[in-house]
Amino acid sequence: MLSRRAGFSLWLLASLFYAFQYLLRVLPSVFMEDILDRFQVTASAFGQFSGIYYIGYAFAHLPIGIALDRYGPKKVLSCSIWLCSLGLLSLLAFDWIVPTFGRLLIGIGSSAAILGVFKVLRMSFPEERFTRMLSFSVTIGLIGAIYGGSPLQWMKTELSYTVVVALLSLLGLLLGLATYLLCPQKDQEYERDTYSKVRRVLKSKGILTSCLLAGCMVGPLEGFADVWAKPFLEQVHLIVSTWSSSLPSLIFIGMCLGAPILNGLTEWVGDTRKAIFLAGSLMFTAFVLLLTCVPMSPWLIGSLFMAIGVGSAYQILAIYHISSLAPRDVVGITTALANMVIMCFGYGFHSVIGETISFFGGAENPIALSYGLIVIPLLLAVGAIGFIRSKSTAPILSSAPQDPDDVEAHA
Secondary structure, eight states: OOOHHHHHHHHHHHHHHHHHHHHHHHHHHHTHHHHHHHHTOOHHHHHHHHHHHHHHHHHHHHHHHHHHHHHOHHHHHHHHHHHHHHHHHGGGOSSTHHHHHHHHHHHHHHHHHHHHHHHHHHHHSOGGGHHHHHHHHHHHHHHHHHTTSHHHHHHHHHHOHHHHHHHHHHHHHHHHHHHHHHOOOOOSOOOTTHHHHHHHHHTOHHHHHHHHHHHHTOIIIIIIITTTHHHHHHHTSOOOHHHHHHTTHHHHHHHHHHHHHHHHHHHHHTOHHHHHHHHHHHHHHHHHHHHHSOSOOHHHHHHHHHHHHHHHTHHHHHHHHHHHTSOGGGHHHHHHHHHHHHHHHHHHHHHHHHHHHHHTTOTTOHHHHHHHHTHHHHHHHHHHHHHHHOOOOOOOTTSOOOOGGGGGGGO
16 A cells, blocks of 8 residues: 555546546547648548547557556556547647547547556555545546536637647646656556456356446437537537537536436435436436427526436446446456447447438538437437346445356346
8 A cells, every 4th residue: 555645646646637538538529610620521520530539448448457457557557648648649730540540549548547547546545435536536537528618618719729739738748757757666466367357257248238238328428528519509509609618518517416316316226227227318308308499598408418417427327237247356357348338339429420410411500410419319218228127136336246156147
């Protein structure tokens, strides 16, 4: 266990990286017009660009998780932060393939953020403080998304697109340097049987099915709030740019509130599947209203965005539910797998939305934007109904994970 000061400093650096990667995740939404003008690409290409982040993020999850165990956070986190900065600099290029590849690098680097937070918490704090410090980290991370809208919009207006990109890249370089200098070496030996544990998890049908259902419900956060909310508000609901940049932040604020709300709901209903179903139903209702009751006032939209944010906290329940289906010795790998699958769906949402919008006339066409976003409530319904009908069960949040043999019962 590290000293109190060293542990807190390391936790703060990992949490700031988590916030930094959230800032980079929502950046295309703010810079959408600049990117389209600079590179002269269609909404479909922009959707691919936005979504490829999730491909890098998802498929790097397991390798980075293994690397953190083998090499420790000192090397892995610092290199991941620098990778994000390098990917961000690609937005200053002029050939479209460069920022697309850069966006992939950002996704790969960002994958280490939440996994690094878990690793650092294990190194720095006793078990009884783990949940509390994790909640603080998530709050700090969401601040990066909450304040990634209006401040970035203001900075872009005052300083220009290129200057903001350069400043954010410099910030990442300095954060990576601080992490490398302050972070200690690895704290434990690498477990050689990691790959056999991965194979064991992949054989569980209950775990894989729950991962896919959780992925179906991620559209409001990773397919809408990250990128498409701003143009949707401006073109469909005729919201001015100032409001359209700040309103999506309410989704992330709602998610901060949703974590304790859904935890309490789970304890009340006694079943994570029911709580996830209710969260999905809330998001489904809010999205149907957004797509059908046009136009709305900013205040009503803000209320619906808060509701969507509260429902988006289902991810915490879903990952807990999935990890509870696993044997004790593979809970960490199961969590990484769940995150990986959920983030893969982020790419799928962006691709489908972008292709649909292009097919119906582009991002400046209100009808095209509405048609493109229909996929979100459709898959919300699939995921929510799938969970409530699922035969795999998990204990409520206060319970411990199941015994090793229990996973076979859910396969």
